Amino acid sequence: xxxxxxxxxxxxxxxxxxxxxxxxxxxxxxxxxxxxxxxxxxxxxxxxxxxxxxxxxxxxxxxxxxxxxxxxxxxxxxxxxxxxxxxxxxxxx
Numbered sequence: 001x002x003x004x005x006x007x008x009x010x011x012x013x014x015x016x017x018x019x020x021x022x023x024x025x026x027x028x029x030x031x032x033x034x035x036x037x038x039x040x041x042x043x044x045x046x047x048x049x050x051x052x053x054x055x056x057x058x059x060x061x062x063x064x065x066x067x068x069x070x071x072x073x074x075x076x077x078x079x080x081x082x083x084x085x086x087x088x089x090x091x092x093x
Contacts, residue, residue, distance in 0.1 A: 059088040
């Protein structure tokens with residue numbers, strides 16, 4: 001994994017019916033927001049929320065695939081698909 005300077009941002013999650021009841025964390029890197037796939041990352045949501053809207057240095061990998069389904073297999077369910085980030089560590093603020 002490589003180390004990058006970026007920012008943690010929060011976005012509202014909208015269901016197919018257009019309803020929102022939660023926020024999700026994204027990494028803003030080089031002007032683009034990437035979904036953080038937390039259950040594949042080695043950091044917790046609570047660890048990242050401390051840095052919300054602040055610049056920090058993270059070690060991460062950009063991947064492409066299902067956001068809401070584990071890549072390790074299991075039962076198929078509908079998922080958002082696209083680029084996402086897996087975070088290895090928080091390095092500095």
